Amino acid sequence: MTKPTPDPRHTLTLRDVSEASGVSEMTVSRVLRNRGDVSAPTREKVLEAARALGYVPNKIAGALASQRVxxxxxxxxxxxxxxxxxxxxxxxxxxxxxxxxxxxxxxxxxxxxxxxxxxxxxxxxxxxxxxxxxxxxxxxxxxxxxxxxxxxxxxxxxxxxxxxxxxxSHRRAGRQMAEAIIAAGYRKIAFLGTQMPNDFRAKKRLEGFEEALAKAGLTLIDREYYSGGSALLKGREMTAAVLTRNPDVDFLYYSNDMIGAGGLLYCLAQGIDVPGRIGLAGFNGVELLDGLPRKLATMDACxxxxxxxxxxxxxxxxxxxxxxxxxxxxxxxxxxxxx
Amino acid sequence: MTKPTPDPRHTLTLRDVSEASGVSEMTVSRVLRNRGDVSAPTREKVLEAARALGYVPNKIAGALASQRVxxxxxxxxxxxxxxxxxxxxxxxxxxxxxxxxxxxxxxxxxxxxxxxxxxxxxxxxxxxxxxxxxxxxxxxxxxxxxxxxxxxxxxxxxxxxxxxxxxxSHRRAGRQMAEAIIAAGYRKIAFLGTQMPNDFRAKKRLEGFEEALAKAGLTLIDREYYSGGSALLKGREMTAAVLTRNPDVDFLYYSNDMIGAGGLLYCLAQGIDVPGRIGLAGFNGVELLDGLPRKLATMDACxxxxxxxxxxxxxxxxxxxxxxxxxxxxxxxxxxxxx
DNA sequence: TCTGCTACTGTTACCGCTAACAGCCACCTT
DNA sequence: AAGGTGGCTGTTAGCGGTAACAGTAGCAGA
CATH class of the missing domain: 3.40.50.2300 (Response regulator)
Structure with missing residues (x-):
């Protein structure tokens, strides 16, 4: 509980170190930056003085002078x-x-x-x-x-x-996931994701996803958005909502792993056969997934x-x-x- | 894919704005900082010039001159x-x-x-x-x-x-949790936490925890540490390890919610009666917990x-x-x- | 002995901006 | 008419460092 400034003097500058060590400010500067030639004894003296005083260089001044930040x-x-x-x-x-x-x-x-x-x-x-x-x-x-x-x-x-x-390429990532899902035989696919109008990457993934669905003659049979709150909890809630609205849905594509994990926990708790009756996938590859009872399909974002x-x-x-x-x-x- | 500097000239300074608007640098400075009196027309002229040039002030110089950061x-x-x-x-x-x-x-x-x-x-x-x-x-x-x-x-x-x-007070937090656990009738208590020698706060919680146990004549019957990796997964693994070593343990105190959540998922998957047969508690109050099948006991760290x-x-x-x-x-x- | 070079240290002039102060003018006031 | 007074603008002198250059001394080689 000491006072922030034990010493009433001004904050230290190169000049203080220079005076304390008996050399010019320039030499002190050289020592402190390890630049240019300085004799070993001088270097020692300067470092000693700087340490004793507790000098901390002023990068603001340094940056202005050197034009380097x-x-x-x-x-x-x-x-x-x-x-x-x-x-x-x-x-x-x-x-x-x-x-x-x-x-x-x-x-x-x-x-x-x-x-x-x-x-x-x-x-x-x-x-x-x-x-x-x-x-x-x-x-x-x-x-x-x-x-x-x-x-x-x-x-x-x-x-x-x-x-x-x-x-x-998030668009490609969405496409790839859709292709894998379709190849696995799922047909009644729903999307669950963030509402955020400014999450452009999630938006691009969805675009790519729908593009690939369209190519296979499919469309999303449902979509559900959220914003804020605990993602894990939202995942549960949204999943429940979708399953109620569309009991025959067979795949849930989540815009991120966290809500996907919530959905997975929900499905397991409901005793739903995953991935037989319903398949799930998220996006990101967060390490959290390693600890879940079952490993959620995802894509690593590198x-x-x-x-x-x-x-x-x-x-x-x-x-x-x-x-x-x-x-x-x-x-x-x-x-x-x-x- | 433009080049970073479309304009080959030096980076802009107050002087450039000053010349472009026909007033002194000082006046430009005043306008840009909204300090001191400047006539409306002058202010307009300056802002216009600054905007047109795309001037971004140099805070390094400003900070050095004003001694304020x-x-x-x-x-x-x-x-x-x-x-x-x-x-x-x-x-x-x-x-x-x-x-x-x-x-x-x-x-x-x-x-x-x-x-x-x-x-x-x-x-x-x-x-x-x-x-x-x-x-x-x-x-x-x-x-x-x-x-x-x-x-x-x-x-x-x-x-x-x-x-x-x-x-x-983490010491007090640990103590409080121990008291609640003891009051609930648990007696065979184990601790599961981070190895990190420099997580002083986790260490203090454990100290407080053991202190309160001691006061009730109890000691930890087991402890398990981890470092690195997915906390959720580690929670599962450590929990499994402790339950194997000490089948009669009746409470698991985790140093954070993430490993606690992993432990909870593990216990539920094993069909263990929580909190009847085994009780669990973590620390932190992370929002993640809201999405778990059962709400983990914890303490909000404010x-x-x-x-x-x-x-x-x-x-x-x-x-x-x-x-x-x-x-x-x-x-x-x-x-x-x-x- | 003189030159040239290297190793070291000091001097000077800024870097881009702002505090402090110094004008200047129009407009009151008495 | 002399002397405020406030609104606006400019001038000067740094802020605390560093680049660039200018010594100075010591020593090797010619």
Whole structure:
């Protein structure tokens, strides 16, 4: 319970260290950054003084003078989604070796908020930006395009990137899942997903899904949306609703694993034969699924790898814009009949 | 797929806007910050020019000149924990109205990493710092103490804060849970938790728990630790292991809800009578629990409120150090016998 | 002995913005 | 008419570092 400032003096600057060690500020700066030649004894003296004083460099001044900022902005829609923390892990993993540091901004799926987060971040002149999705306001795109730094849009590649992009085709992912379901013999298929008008990737998956259904002469026999609340619980509730409305449905396609898991638990509790009577599938490949009584069919979104590749692009800052497509694998689990 | 810099010129500065609008840089600065008196026509002209050019202010220069940084450092052990995203929500909620902005740093429960994250953050001279836990290296404590900004340690209050603190007593939480369990008539109690040597809060809960057991003349009849992997799955596995070793155990106390949920699913699948034959309890009150077939007993850690209060302290920057204790409520759910 | 080079340290001029203060003008006031 | 007074705009001097360049000393080679 000490006071925050035990020492009444001003915050320390290079000058303080310089005076304490008897060399110029420039030499102190060199020692602290490990740049240029400094004799061993001087270096020792300086480090000693800096340590004794508890000096912490001022990066604001440093960045202004050197025109270099070791920050990478990362803009994502949500932290509670389970998927973005994993992307962050991939990013940190790569950035850790480069002296670059990620700074996270959260948009809550709101375009306005995204715009202000981007603006705020750019005003700190980061070395690069990583942003989820390809859909941004015109102003956001313009800001990013003229920032003069590498921009990487992640998660999705179905669209026109500002600069670089790393992700999967959600449209294709939806299509693939539909094809697998149809091949397994299911015909009365329902969709259950988020209401969120701004979850463009879920929307694209559904588009691809319906496209493939149409090609097989099928249409969704029901759809159910939710927003907010406990995803697991919503999964149960929505599943109950669909099964009541359409007792003859034979497949439930969920827009994410969490609600899929809720649905699975519900079906099992009802004693429904899964995957015989009803099949289930989600999307994402969250590790949570490993602990369920039965393994939910899903598709891995390559989150870790997306984070890694995006960070690598920022670190390398290649001249030419690149688009890296990753290919998610369909994991049939135990909730789709073996055809 | 445009190039990142459509315009070959240097990045824009106040001077560019000033020239474009025919007024001094100072006036532009005033308009852009909404500070001081500027005539309506001038303001219009400046805003127009800034918008047309796509000017984004340089906060680095601004911060250096004004000695004010609208950043709040938030240091947490992990993002995938489910608990910290909620704390972040509380923080953002309050900070949103103040012009302050949170910047997250993740330590992965490593003291060394915590130290460097703190150092890095302080070097940006934030307006305040929010840090999880009371246990930090001597160097970390020293840096924070002499930073001259409000420091709020969150989650825990069993210890000696550097400055402010907001949290619950985990020792007391453990004790309370033990008392409830004993009161319900359980006697053969086992603990299942994380191995993590640096999860001090889980450790304190266990201490409090054992303390209360001891007072009733009981000791844990078994304990099982894990690290890494899917918590839900680990919960199943550990539960199986404990039940095999000690078929007569009658209560399983989990260090978090996720493994508790795994244990619950396992017990239900085995047809074990919960809470008759075996009782279960976790810790945290994660919303996931709402979707389980049966509601797991738990204790709410007040995460949202902790985030809010911490942010409020930073925003108000009170002179006197304050310690705010919150009191978690025990939610018996359906997995403890009604005594 | 003088030159040239290397190893080390210091000096100067900013980086882009803002605090503080200094005008200037129109309009009152007395 | 002299002296406020407020509204608006500009000037100056940094903020705390770093790039670029300028010494200085010591030593090897010619």
């Amino acid at each position: 070791n920050l990478v902005g990362v803009v994502i829609p949500s932290l509670s989604n389970m998927v973005f923390p994993e992307v962050m892990t991939g990013i940190s993993e790569i950035l850790d070796g480069t002296g670059l540091q990620p700074v996270v901004g959260v948009t809550n799926y709101l375009p306005d908020r995204e715009e202000s987060v981007i603006y705020e971040m750019l005003s700190w002149r980061p070395s690069g930006m990583i942003i989820a999705g390809l859909e941004h306001s015109a102003a956001s795109r313009a800001m990013l395009a003229r920032a003069g730094i590498p921009i990487v849009e992640i998660m999705d590649i179905d669209g026109d990137p500002i600069n670089h992009a790393v992700g999967i 989150r870790l790898e997306i984070g890694r590749k995006a960070a690598r692009i920022i670190a390398d800052a290649p001249e030419a814009a690149q688009v890296e497509e990753l290919f998610p694998t369909l994991e049939p689990g135990d909730t789709i009949r073996k055809s | 609208n950043l709040v450092g938030v240091v947490i052990p992990s993002l995938s924990n489910m608990v910290f995203p909620e704390v972040m929500t509380g923080i953002s909620e309050i900070l949103d109205g103040t012009g302050l902005q949170p910047v997250v740093g993740v330590t992965n429960y490593l003291p060394d990493r915590e130290e460097s994250v703190i150092y890095e953050m302080l070097s940006w001279r934030p307006s305040g710092m929010i840090i999880a836990g009371l246990e930090h290296s001597a160097a970390s404590r020293a840096m924070l103490a002499r930073a001259g900004i409000p420091i709020v340690e969150i989650m825990d209050i069993d210890g000696d804060p550097i400055n402010h603190a907001v949290g619950i 995460r949202l409120e902790i985030g809010r209060k911490a942010a409020r302290i930073i925003a108000d920057a009170p002179e006197a150090a304050q310690v705010e204790e919150l009191f978690p409520t025990l939610e018996p759910g359906d997995t403890i016998r009604k005594s």
